[in-house]
Amino acid sequence: MTLLGRRIPIFFSLVVWFIVWEIIGRAKLSTIVPPFSSVVIAGFTIVPTEKFSKAVMISLRSFAVGMAFALLVGIPLGVLMARVASLGKVLGMWVNIFVSAPISALVPILMAVIGIGESTVVITVFLFAVFVILLDTQVGIKQADRSLVEMARCFGARRYQLYTKVLILCALPEILAGVRLSVIRGVKGVVIGQLLIAILGVGELFELYSQHFLMEEFWALVIIVFMFAFALSEAVALLERRVEYYASSR
Amino acid sequence: MPAETIVEVKEIDMTYEGGVEALAGVSLALPEGRISTFLGPSGCGKTTLLKIIAGLIPPTHGEIWVKGKKVDGPGPERAFVFQDFALLPWANVLRNVAFGLELRGLPAQERHAIARKHIAEVGLKSFEASYPHQLSGGMRQRVGLARALSVDADIILMDEPFSSVDEQTRRKFQEELLDLLRHKHKTVIFVTHSIEEAAYLSDQIILLSPRPGTISNIIRPNIDREGRNPDEIRRDKNYLDAVDEIWEILKHYV
Numbered sequence: 052m053t054l055l056g057r058r059i060p061i062f063f064s065l066v067v068w069f070i071v072w073e074i075i076g077r078a079k080l081s082t083i084v085p086p087f088s089s090v091v092i093a094g095f096t097i098v099p100t101e102k103f104s105k106a107v108m109i110s111l112r113s114f115a116v117g118m119a120f121a122l123l124v125g126i127p128l129g130v131l132m133a134r135v136a137s138l139g140k141v142l143g144m145w146v147n148i149f150v151s152a153p154i155s156a157l158v159p160i161l162m163a164v165i166g167i168g169e170s171t172v173v174i175t176v177f178l179f180a181v182f183v184i185l186l187d188t189q190v191g192i193k194q195a196d197r198s199l200v201e202m203a204r205c206f207g208a209r210r211y212q213l214y215t216k217v218l219i220l221c222a223l224p225e226i227l228a229g230v231r232l233s234v235i236r237g238v239k240g241v242v243i244g245q246l247l248i249a250i251l252g253v254g255e256l257f258e259l260y261s262q263h264f265l266m267e268e269f270w271a272l273v274i275i276v277f278m279f280a281f282a283l284s285e286a287v288a289l290l291e292r293r294v295e296y297y298a299s300s301r
Numbered sequence: 302m303p304a305e306t307i308v309e310v311k312e313i314d315m316t317y318e319g320g321v322e323a324l325a326g327v328s329l330a331l332p333e334g335r336i337s338t339f340l341g342p343s344g345c346g347k348t349t350l351l352k353i354i355a356g357l358i359p360p361t362h363g364e365i366w367v368k369g370k371k372v373d374g375p376g377p378e379r380a381f382v383f384q385d386f387a388l389l390p391w392a393n394v395l396r397n398v399a400f401g402l403e404l405r406g407l408p409a410q411e412r413h414a415i416a417r418k419h420i421a422e423v424g425l426k427s428f429e430a431s432y433p434h435q436l437s438g439g440m441r442q443r444v445g446l447a448r449a450l451s452v453d454a455d456i457i458l459m460d461e462p463f464s465s466v467d468e469q470t471r472r473k474f475q476e477e478l479l480d481l482l483r484h485k486h487k488t489v490i491f492v493t494h495s496i497e498e499a500a501y502l503s504d505q506i507i508l509l510s511p512r513p514g515t516i517s518n519i520i521r522p523n524i525d526r527e528g529r530n531p532d533e534i535r536r537d538k539n540y541l542d543a544v545d546e547i548w549e550i551l552k553h554y555v
Contacts, residue, residue, distance in 0.1 A: 196387075198383055198385050198387040199387055199389065201352075201357055201381075201383070201387065202381070202383060202387035203400075203404070204357060204374075204375055205355055205356075205357060205375045205379075205380070205381040206375070206380070206381075206400060206401035206404050206448075206452060207375060207376075207377060207401070207404050207405060208404045209404075212404055216400075216403070216404070217389070220389070220391055223391075294391070
Protein backbone atom coordinates (compact mmCIF):
# COMPACT_ATOMS: atom_id res chain seq x y z
CA MET A 52 0.00 0.00 0.00
CA THR A 53 1.32 3.45 -0.85
CA LEU A 54 0.06 6.85 0.22
CA LEU A 55 1.33 10.11 -1.27
CA GLY A 56 4.19 8.21 -2.86
CA ARG A 57 5.30 6.59 0.39
CA ARG A 58 5.08 2.92 1.29
CA ILE A 59 3.14 2.33 4.46
CA PRO A 60 2.67 -0.97 6.28
CA ILE A 61 -0.63 -2.83 5.95
CA PHE A 62 -1.45 -2.60 9.66
CA PHE A 63 -1.62 1.16 9.23
CA SER A 64 -5.25 0.75 8.18
CA LEU A 65 -5.93 -0.91 11.54
CA VAL A 66 -4.30 2.00 13.32
CA VAL A 67 -6.53 4.44 11.44
CA TRP A 68 -9.62 2.50 12.51
CA PHE A 69 -8.51 2.41 16.10
CA ILE A 70 -8.01 6.17 16.05
CA VAL A 71 -11.48 6.69 14.57
CA TRP A 72 -12.86 4.35 17.23
CA GLU A 73 -11.06 6.29 19.96
CA ILE A 74 -12.49 9.61 18.72
CA ILE A 75 -16.04 8.25 18.52
CA GLY A 76 -15.65 6.77 21.98
CA ARG A 77 -14.35 9.96 23.50
CA ALA A 78 -17.10 11.99 21.86
CA LYS A 79 -19.54 9.80 23.78
CA LEU A 80 -21.73 9.38 20.70
CA SER A 81 -23.00 6.05 21.87
CA THR A 82 -22.91 4.17 25.12
CA ILE A 83 -22.09 0.91 23.39
CA VAL A 84 -18.88 2.36 21.92
CA PRO A 85 -16.37 3.14 24.67
CA PRO A 86 -12.99 4.61 23.65
CA PHE A 87 -10.55 2.09 22.22
CA SER A 88 -7.96 2.81 24.88
CA SER A 89 -10.31 1.84 27.71
CA VAL A 90 -11.19 -1.36 25.83
CA VAL A 91 -7.51 -2.24 25.74
CA ILE A 92 -7.17 -1.52 29.46
CA ALA A 93 -10.26 -3.64 30.17
CA GLY A 94 -8.66 -6.41 28.11
CA PHE A 95 -5.59 -6.37 30.33
CA THR A 96 -7.73 -6.46 33.47
CA ILE A 97 -9.95 -9.38 32.44
CA VAL A 98 -7.24 -11.63 30.98
CA PRO A 99 -5.54 -12.47 34.33
CA THR A 100 -8.83 -13.23 36.12
CA GLU A 101 -9.69 -16.80 37.01
CA LYS A 102 -13.13 -16.47 35.46
CA PHE A 103 -11.54 -15.60 32.13
CA SER A 104 -9.01 -18.40 32.09
CA LYS A 105 -11.69 -20.90 33.09
CA ALA A 106 -13.95 -19.68 30.29
CA VAL A 107 -11.10 -19.86 27.81
CA MET A 108 -10.21 -23.39 28.87
CA ILE A 109 -13.78 -24.61 28.39
CA SER A 110 -14.07 -22.86 25.04
CA LEU A 111 -10.73 -24.13 23.80
CA ARG A 112 -11.59 -27.66 24.84
CA SER A 113 -14.93 -27.60 23.00
CA PHE A 114 -13.24 -26.07 19.99
CA ALA A 115 -10.39 -28.59 19.93
CA VAL A 116 -12.65 -31.63 20.35
CA GLY A 117 -15.14 -30.40 17.75
CA MET A 118 -12.38 -29.56 15.27
CA ALA A 119 -10.65 -32.89 15.82
CA PHE A 120 -13.86 -34.75 15.00
CA ALA A 121 -14.43 -32.50 11.98
CA LEU A 122 -10.95 -33.28 10.63
CA LEU A 123 -11.16 -37.00 11.43
CA VAL A 124 -14.53 -37.33 9.70
CA GLY A 125 -14.16 -34.65 7.03
CA ILE A 126 -10.89 -35.66 5.39
CA PRO A 127 -11.45 -39.44 5.10
CA LEU A 128 -15.09 -39.04 4.11
CA GLY A 129 -14.14 -36.38 1.55
CA VAL A 130 -11.58 -38.78 0.07
CA LEU A 131 -14.18 -41.56 -0.08
CA MET A 132 -16.73 -39.26 -1.68
CA ALA A 133 -14.24 -38.43 -4.42
CA ARG A 134 -13.19 -42.05 -5.03
CA VAL A 135 -16.55 -43.81 -4.70
CA ALA A 136 -18.83 -42.23 -7.26
CA SER A 137 -22.09 -43.47 -5.75
CA LEU A 138 -21.18 -42.18 -2.28
CA GLY A 139 -20.21 -38.83 -3.78
CA LYS A 140 -23.60 -38.60 -5.47
CA VAL A 141 -25.61 -39.60 -2.41
CA LEU A 142 -23.78 -37.39 0.11
CA GLY A 143 -22.77 -34.59 -2.25
CA MET A 144 -26.19 -32.98 -2.27
CA TRP A 145 -26.40 -32.97 1.54
CA VAL A 146 -22.92 -31.54 1.93
CA ASN A 147 -23.76 -28.74 -0.48
CA ILE A 148 -26.96 -27.96 1.39
CA PHE A 149 -25.26 -27.93 4.79
CA VAL A 150 -22.19 -25.99 3.71
CA SER A 151 -24.40 -23.03 2.88
CA ALA A 152 -27.11 -23.58 5.51
CA PRO A 153 -27.26 -21.41 8.63
CA ILE A 154 -26.09 -24.02 11.12
CA SER A 155 -26.80 -21.64 14.03
CA ALA A 156 -30.50 -22.33 13.49
CA LEU A 157 -29.88 -25.94 14.45
CA VAL A 158 -28.27 -25.16 17.81
CA PRO A 159 -31.57 -24.74 19.71
CA ILE A 160 -32.65 -28.15 18.37
CA LEU A 161 -29.35 -29.65 19.50
CA MET A 162 -29.89 -28.09 22.92
CA ALA A 163 -33.29 -29.72 23.12
CA VAL A 164 -31.99 -33.11 22.01
CA ILE A 165 -28.56 -33.30 23.63
CA GLY A 166 -29.04 -30.94 26.50
CA ILE A 167 -27.44 -27.73 27.65
CA GLY A 168 -23.79 -28.58 28.00
CA GLU A 169 -20.39 -28.90 26.49
CA SER A 170 -21.33 -31.70 24.08
CA THR A 171 -23.84 -29.43 22.36
CA VAL A 172 -21.07 -26.88 21.79
CA VAL A 173 -18.72 -29.61 20.52
CA ILE A 174 -21.34 -30.75 18.02
CA THR A 175 -21.97 -27.16 16.97
CA VAL A 176 -18.26 -26.68 16.27
CA PHE A 177 -18.24 -29.97 14.37
CA LEU A 178 -21.22 -29.00 12.21
CA PHE A 179 -19.80 -25.56 11.50
CA ALA A 180 -16.43 -26.97 10.46
CA VAL A 181 -16.95 -30.35 8.83
CA PHE A 182 -18.78 -29.56 5.59
CA VAL A 183 -16.21 -27.20 4.14
CA ILE A 184 -13.42 -29.74 4.82
CA LEU A 185 -15.51 -32.45 3.14
CA LEU A 186 -16.12 -30.33 0.10
CA ASP A 187 -12.54 -29.16 -0.33
CA THR A 188 -11.05 -32.61 0.22
CA GLN A 189 -13.44 -34.07 -2.33
CA VAL A 190 -12.51 -31.45 -4.91
CA GLY A 191 -8.78 -31.90 -4.23
CA ILE A 192 -8.87 -35.67 -4.65
CA LYS A 193 -11.06 -35.44 -7.73
CA GLN A 194 -8.63 -33.05 -9.37
CA ALA A 195 -5.58 -35.13 -8.46
CA ASP A 196 -3.29 -35.68 -11.41
CA ARG A 197 -4.52 -38.80 -13.20
CA SER A 198 -1.15 -39.55 -14.72
CA LEU A 199 0.44 -39.58 -11.25
CA VAL A 200 -2.11 -42.18 -10.23
CA GLU A 201 -1.31 -44.22 -13.35
CA MET A 202 2.38 -43.84 -12.63
CA ALA A 203 1.97 -45.12 -9.08
CA ARG A 204 -0.09 -48.09 -10.27
CA CYS A 205 2.50 -48.84 -12.93
CA PHE A 206 5.28 -48.96 -10.37
CA GLY A 207 3.27 -51.37 -8.27
CA ALA A 208 1.60 -49.11 -5.67
CA ARG A 209 -0.77 -50.95 -3.36
CA ARG A 210 -4.12 -49.39 -2.70
CA TYR A 211 -3.09 -47.73 0.58
CA GLN A 212 0.13 -46.46 -1.00
CA LEU A 213 -1.89 -44.84 -3.75
CA TYR A 214 -3.64 -42.82 -1.05
CA THR A 215 -0.77 -42.08 1.31
CA LYS A 216 1.95 -41.47 -1.25
CA VAL A 217 0.04 -39.84 -4.10
CA LEU A 218 -3.62 -38.87 -3.74
CA ILE A 219 -3.56 -37.18 -0.32
CA LEU A 220 -0.40 -35.25 -1.19
CA CYS A 221 -1.87 -34.24 -4.53
CA ALA A 222 -4.93 -32.87 -2.76
CA LEU A 223 -3.00 -31.29 0.11
CA PRO A 224 -3.37 -27.68 -1.10
CA GLU A 225 -7.16 -28.07 -1.32
CA ILE A 226 -7.34 -29.96 1.97
CA LEU A 227 -5.38 -27.25 3.78
CA ALA A 228 -7.57 -24.54 2.27
CA GLY A 229 -10.55 -26.47 3.63
CA VAL A 230 -8.92 -26.78 7.04
CA ARG A 231 -8.22 -23.05 7.17
CA LEU A 232 -11.82 -22.17 6.30
CA SER A 233 -13.13 -24.75 8.76
CA VAL A 234 -10.97 -23.40 11.59
CA ILE A 235 -12.55 -19.98 11.09
CA ARG A 236 -16.00 -21.54 11.02
CA GLY A 237 -15.15 -23.60 14.09
CA VAL A 238 -14.40 -20.45 16.10
CA LYS A 239 -17.78 -19.10 15.02
CA GLY A 240 -19.31 -22.39 16.07
CA VAL A 241 -17.85 -22.32 19.56
CA VAL A 242 -18.91 -18.71 20.17
CA ILE A 243 -22.41 -19.12 18.75
CA GLY A 244 -22.94 -22.41 20.54
CA GLN A 245 -21.87 -20.97 23.88
CA LEU A 246 -23.80 -17.73 23.34
CA LEU A 247 -27.00 -19.63 22.73
CA ILE A 248 -26.41 -21.85 25.72
CA ALA A 249 -25.20 -18.80 27.70
CA ILE A 250 -23.86 -20.65 30.72
CA LEU A 251 -20.60 -21.89 29.28
CA GLY A 252 -17.14 -20.55 28.50
CA VAL A 253 -16.65 -17.43 26.47
CA GLY A 254 -20.36 -17.34 25.64
CA GLU A 255 -21.16 -16.95 29.32
CA LEU A 256 -18.73 -14.05 29.58
CA PHE A 257 -20.26 -12.35 26.54
CA GLU A 258 -23.68 -12.76 28.07
CA LEU A 259 -22.48 -11.47 31.44
CA TYR A 260 -20.75 -8.38 30.02
CA SER A 261 -23.59 -7.38 27.72
CA GLN A 262 -26.28 -7.85 30.38
CA HIS A 263 -24.38 -5.72 32.86
CA PHE A 264 -23.49 -3.24 30.18
CA LEU A 265 -19.75 -3.74 30.64
CA MET A 266 -18.98 -2.50 27.14
CA GLU A 267 -15.21 -2.16 27.62
CA GLU A 268 -14.93 -5.77 28.71
CA PHE A 269 -17.36 -6.87 26.02
CA TRP A 270 -15.32 -5.29 23.22
CA ALA A 271 -12.07 -6.52 24.70
CA LEU A 272 -13.43 -10.06 24.56
CA VAL A 273 -14.60 -9.55 20.96
CA ILE A 274 -11.11 -8.45 19.98
CA ILE A 275 -9.50 -11.40 21.78
CA VAL A 276 -11.77 -13.87 19.97
CA PHE A 277 -11.07 -12.16 16.64
CA MET A 278 -7.34 -12.33 17.24
CA PHE A 279 -7.57 -15.99 18.16
CA ALA A 280 -9.45 -16.87 14.95
CA PHE A 281 -7.09 -14.78 12.87
CA ALA A 282 -3.96 -16.29 14.44
CA LEU A 283 -5.24 -19.83 13.84
CA SER A 284 -6.13 -19.20 10.24
CA GLU A 285 -2.76 -17.54 9.66
CA ALA A 286 -1.03 -20.57 11.16
CA VAL A 287 -2.77 -22.84 8.66
CA ALA A 288 -2.05 -20.32 5.90
CA LEU A 289 1.63 -20.63 6.80
CA LEU A 290 1.41 -24.38 6.15
CA GLU A 291 -0.45 -23.69 2.94
CA ARG A 292 2.32 -21.46 1.67
CA ARG A 293 4.80 -24.25 2.31
CA VAL A 294 2.95 -26.57 -0.04
CA GLU A 295 2.12 -23.82 -2.50
CA TYR A 296 5.26 -24.20 -4.54
CA TYR A 297 4.14 -27.54 -5.79
CA ALA A 298 0.49 -26.62 -6.06
CA SER A 299 1.44 -24.01 -8.63
CA SER A 300 3.67 -26.42 -10.55
CA ARG A 301 1.21 -29.28 -10.79
CA MET B 302 20.25 -63.15 -34.94
CA PRO B 303 16.67 -64.06 -34.12
CA ALA B 304 15.50 -62.87 -30.73
CA GLU B 305 13.01 -64.59 -28.49
CA THR B 306 9.57 -63.17 -28.05
CA ILE B 307 9.11 -61.42 -24.70
CA VAL B 308 5.73 -59.76 -25.16
CA GLU B 309 2.88 -61.38 -27.00
CA VAL B 310 -0.21 -59.42 -27.95
CA LYS B 311 -3.09 -61.75 -28.73
CA GLU B 312 -6.14 -60.51 -30.63
CA ILE B 313 -6.65 -57.35 -28.64
CA ASP B 314 -9.89 -55.44 -29.11
CA MET B 315 -10.48 -52.25 -27.19
CA THR B 316 -13.78 -50.41 -27.16
CA TYR B 317 -14.09 -47.50 -24.78
CA GLU B 318 -17.23 -46.71 -22.83
CA GLY B 319 -19.41 -44.76 -25.21
CA GLY B 320 -18.59 -47.05 -28.12
CA VAL B 321 -15.30 -45.58 -29.39
CA GLU B 322 -13.40 -48.44 -30.98
CA ALA B 323 -9.70 -47.86 -30.33
CA LEU B 324 -8.18 -51.19 -31.34
CA ALA B 325 -9.48 -54.14 -33.34
CA GLY B 326 -7.85 -57.53 -33.65
CA VAL B 327 -4.27 -56.56 -32.83
CA SER B 328 -1.85 -59.49 -32.59
CA LEU B 329 1.87 -59.04 -32.26
CA ALA B 330 5.10 -60.60 -31.07
CA LEU B 331 7.74 -58.28 -29.64
CA PRO B 332 11.33 -59.53 -29.54
CA GLU B 333 13.44 -59.48 -26.41
CA GLY B 334 16.28 -56.99 -26.13
CA ARG B 335 15.09 -54.91 -29.07
CA ILE B 336 13.43 -51.58 -29.58
CA SER B 337 9.95 -51.88 -31.07
CA THR B 338 7.96 -48.81 -31.99
CA PHE B 339 4.26 -48.21 -32.42
CA LEU B 340 3.85 -45.55 -35.05
CA GLY B 341 0.73 -44.05 -36.52
CA PRO B 342 -1.43 -40.95 -36.85
CA SER B 343 -3.17 -39.61 -33.77
CA GLY B 344 -6.20 -41.66 -32.84
CA CYS B 345 -4.73 -44.95 -34.02
CA GLY B 346 -4.76 -46.32 -30.48
CA LYS B 347 -1.00 -46.61 -30.07
CA THR B 348 -0.96 -45.18 -26.55
CA THR B 349 -3.97 -47.34 -25.66
CA LEU B 350 -2.09 -50.43 -26.87
CA LEU B 351 0.93 -49.45 -24.79
CA LYS B 352 -1.20 -48.94 -21.68
CA ILE B 353 -2.87 -52.31 -22.25
CA ILE B 354 0.56 -53.94 -22.38
CA ALA B 355 1.46 -52.03 -19.20
CA GLY B 356 -1.61 -53.50 -17.54
CA LEU B 357 -3.11 -50.08 -16.86
CA ILE B 358 -6.17 -50.62 -19.05
CA PRO B 359 -7.92 -53.98 -19.31
CA PRO B 360 -8.68 -54.78 -22.96
CA THR B 361 -12.26 -55.47 -24.04
CA HIS B 362 -11.11 -58.68 -25.63
CA GLY B 363 -7.82 -60.50 -26.05
CA GLU B 364 -4.78 -61.23 -23.92
CA ILE B 365 -1.28 -59.95 -23.26
CA TRP B 366 1.43 -62.43 -22.38
CA VAL B 367 4.72 -61.23 -20.93
CA LYS B 368 7.57 -63.69 -20.42
CA GLY B 369 5.13 -66.57 -20.74
CA LYS B 370 2.66 -65.20 -18.20
CA LYS B 371 -0.73 -63.68 -18.81
CA VAL B 372 -0.95 -60.02 -17.79
CA ASP B 373 -3.75 -58.89 -15.49
CA GLY B 374 -2.29 -55.64 -14.23
CA PRO B 375 1.02 -53.79 -13.88
CA GLY B 376 4.02 -55.92 -12.98
CA PRO B 377 7.62 -55.47 -11.85
CA GLU B 378 9.02 -56.69 -15.18
CA ARG B 379 7.51 -53.67 -16.92
CA ALA B 380 8.34 -50.01 -16.29
CA PHE B 381 6.69 -47.00 -17.90
CA VAL B 382 8.02 -43.64 -19.07
CA PHE B 383 5.22 -41.11 -19.38
CA GLN B 384 4.56 -38.50 -22.01
CA ASP B 385 3.88 -35.85 -19.37
CA PHE B 386 6.74 -37.15 -17.15
CA ALA B 387 4.39 -37.90 -14.20
CA LEU B 388 6.87 -36.73 -11.56
CA LEU B 389 5.77 -36.10 -7.99
CA PRO B 390 5.92 -32.30 -7.69
CA TRP B 391 6.56 -32.44 -3.93
CA ALA B 392 9.52 -34.80 -4.21
CA ASN B 393 13.04 -34.03 -5.33
CA VAL B 394 14.82 -35.86 -8.15
CA LEU B 395 16.32 -38.47 -5.84
CA ARG B 396 12.98 -39.39 -4.29
CA ASN B 397 11.23 -39.37 -7.66
CA VAL B 398 13.79 -41.73 -9.18
CA ALA B 399 13.63 -43.98 -6.13
CA PHE B 400 9.81 -43.91 -6.02
CA GLY B 401 9.31 -47.30 -7.68
CA LEU B 402 11.65 -48.86 -5.13
CA GLU B 403 10.00 -46.93 -2.30
CA LEU B 404 6.68 -48.51 -3.29
CA ARG B 405 8.34 -51.91 -3.11
CA GLY B 406 9.39 -51.17 0.45
CA LEU B 407 13.16 -51.01 -0.07
CA PRO B 408 14.98 -49.23 2.80
CA ALA B 409 15.88 -45.61 2.08
CA GLN B 410 19.61 -46.09 1.99
CA GLU B 411 19.44 -48.98 -0.46
CA ARG B 412 16.98 -47.35 -2.82
CA HIS B 413 18.82 -44.03 -2.80
CA ALA B 414 22.08 -45.75 -3.72
CA ILE B 415 20.39 -47.41 -6.71
CA ALA B 416 18.64 -44.18 -7.67
CA ARG B 417 21.91 -42.20 -7.52
CA LYS B 418 23.53 -44.60 -9.95
CA HIS B 419 20.76 -44.15 -12.50
CA ILE B 420 20.59 -40.39 -11.98
CA ALA B 421 24.25 -40.26 -12.92
CA GLU B 422 23.60 -42.47 -15.95
CA VAL B 423 21.06 -40.05 -17.38
CA GLY B 424 23.40 -37.13 -16.71
CA LEU B 425 21.65 -35.43 -13.79
CA LYS B 426 24.25 -36.03 -11.13
CA SER B 427 24.22 -32.52 -9.66
CA PHE B 428 20.41 -32.27 -9.67
CA GLU B 429 19.56 -34.92 -7.08
CA ALA B 430 18.14 -32.35 -4.68
CA SER B 431 16.27 -30.32 -7.31
CA TYR B 432 12.50 -30.38 -7.62
CA PRO B 433 10.69 -31.09 -10.90
CA HIS B 434 9.53 -27.51 -11.35
CA GLN B 435 13.16 -26.38 -11.29
CA LEU B 436 14.05 -28.61 -14.25
CA SER B 437 13.58 -28.21 -18.01
CA GLY B 438 11.32 -30.59 -19.93
CA GLY B 439 14.28 -32.60 -21.18
CA MET B 440 15.67 -32.98 -17.68
CA ARG B 441 12.30 -34.01 -16.29
CA GLN B 442 12.09 -36.79 -18.86
CA ARG B 443 15.56 -37.95 -17.86
CA VAL B 444 14.22 -38.26 -14.33
CA GLY B 445 11.33 -40.31 -15.73
CA LEU B 446 13.78 -42.57 -17.54
CA ALA B 447 16.01 -42.95 -14.49
CA ARG B 448 12.95 -43.94 -12.45
CA ALA B 449 12.07 -46.62 -15.00
CA LEU B 450 15.67 -47.90 -15.01
CA SER B 451 15.84 -47.97 -11.20
CA VAL B 452 13.23 -50.70 -10.83
CA ASP B 453 15.32 -52.89 -13.14
CA ALA B 454 12.44 -53.99 -15.32
CA ASP B 455 13.17 -56.09 -18.40
CA ILE B 456 10.73 -54.12 -20.49
CA ILE B 457 10.57 -50.35 -20.68
CA LEU B 458 7.41 -48.88 -22.12
CA MET B 459 7.76 -45.33 -23.39
CA ASP B 460 4.78 -43.22 -24.35
CA GLU B 461 5.92 -40.41 -26.68
CA PRO B 462 8.64 -39.56 -24.18
CA PHE B 463 10.15 -36.80 -26.31
CA SER B 464 6.98 -35.12 -27.52
CA SER B 465 7.14 -32.25 -25.05
CA VAL B 466 10.86 -31.70 -25.45
CA ASP B 467 12.52 -29.36 -27.96
CA GLU B 468 14.22 -30.73 -31.08
CA GLN B 469 17.87 -30.42 -29.96
CA THR B 470 17.17 -32.06 -26.62
CA ARG B 471 15.17 -34.69 -28.39
CA ARG B 472 18.01 -35.70 -30.72
CA LYS B 473 20.57 -35.75 -27.96
CA PHE B 474 18.25 -37.77 -25.79
CA GLN B 475 17.58 -40.30 -28.57
CA GLU B 476 21.29 -40.87 -29.03
CA GLU B 477 21.85 -41.31 -25.32
CA LEU B 478 18.91 -43.64 -25.09
CA LEU B 479 20.35 -45.88 -27.81
CA ASP B 480 23.72 -45.80 -26.12
CA LEU B 481 22.29 -46.64 -22.72
CA LEU B 482 19.99 -49.40 -23.87
CA ARG B 483 22.62 -51.09 -26.01
CA HIS B 484 24.52 -51.90 -22.83
CA LYS B 485 21.58 -52.94 -20.74
CA HIS B 486 19.87 -55.49 -22.93
CA LYS B 487 16.44 -54.02 -22.21
CA THR B 488 13.38 -54.53 -24.33
CA VAL B 489 11.92 -51.17 -25.25
CA ILE B 490 8.42 -50.57 -26.55
CA PHE B 491 8.15 -47.06 -27.79
CA VAL B 492 5.22 -44.95 -28.96
CA THR B 493 5.82 -42.02 -31.26
CA HIS B 494 4.25 -40.07 -34.09
CA SER B 495 7.61 -39.05 -35.52
CA ILE B 496 8.69 -41.12 -38.55
CA GLU B 497 12.35 -40.12 -38.19
CA GLU B 498 12.39 -40.98 -34.51
CA ALA B 499 10.86 -44.38 -35.19
CA ALA B 500 13.28 -45.18 -38.00
CA TYR B 501 16.26 -43.90 -36.06
CA LEU B 502 15.60 -45.80 -32.87
CA SER B 503 13.79 -48.98 -33.78
CA ASP B 504 14.64 -52.51 -34.71
CA GLN B 505 11.01 -53.06 -35.54
CA ILE B 506 8.33 -50.50 -36.41
CA ILE B 507 4.69 -51.45 -36.09
CA LEU B 508 2.52 -49.18 -38.20
CA LEU B 509 -1.03 -48.75 -37.00
CA SER B 510 -3.98 -47.59 -39.04
CA PRO B 511 -6.45 -45.24 -37.37
CA ARG B 512 -9.97 -45.81 -36.01
CA PRO B 513 -10.02 -48.55 -35.03
CA GLY B 514 -6.31 -49.26 -34.70
CA THR B 515 -5.20 -52.30 -36.63
CA ILE B 516 -1.72 -53.36 -37.65
CA SER B 517 -1.11 -52.06 -41.13
CA ASN B 518 2.56 -52.96 -41.62
CA ILE B 519 5.63 -54.07 -39.75
CA ILE B 520 8.92 -52.62 -40.92
CA ARG B 521 12.37 -53.75 -39.81
CA PRO B 522 14.85 -51.08 -40.91
CA ASN B 523 17.90 -53.32 -40.34
CA ILE B 524 20.24 -50.41 -39.69
CA ASP B 525 23.73 -51.32 -38.59
CA ARG B 526 24.23 -49.06 -35.58
CA GLU B 527 27.33 -50.71 -34.14
CA GLY B 528 30.24 -48.28 -33.87
CA ARG B 529 28.64 -45.56 -35.94
CA ASN B 530 27.85 -42.01 -34.95
CA PRO B 531 24.33 -40.53 -35.24
CA ASP B 532 25.09 -38.58 -38.40
CA GLU B 533 26.28 -41.69 -40.16
CA ILE B 534 23.14 -43.51 -39.12
CA ARG B 535 20.98 -40.66 -40.40
CA ARG B 536 22.70 -40.92 -43.81
CA ASP B 537 22.48 -44.71 -43.87
CA LYS B 538 20.63 -46.02 -46.92
CA ASN B 539 18.54 -48.40 -44.85
CA TYR B 540 17.52 -45.56 -42.53
CA LEU B 541 16.48 -43.35 -45.41
CA ASP B 542 14.64 -46.20 -47.13
CA ALA B 543 12.76 -46.97 -43.94
CA VAL B 544 11.69 -43.32 -43.58
CA ASP B 545 10.44 -43.31 -47.20
CA GLU B 546 8.67 -46.62 -46.85
CA ILE B 547 6.88 -45.51 -43.67
CA TRP B 548 5.80 -42.25 -45.24
CA GLU B 549 4.46 -44.08 -48.33
CA ILE B 550 2.19 -46.09 -46.06
CA LEU B 551 1.25 -43.40 -43.56
CA LYS B 552 0.32 -40.76 -46.10
CA HIS B 553 -2.80 -42.73 -47.02
CA TYR B 554 -4.08 -42.16 -43.50
CA VAL B 555 -3.47 -38.44 -43.31
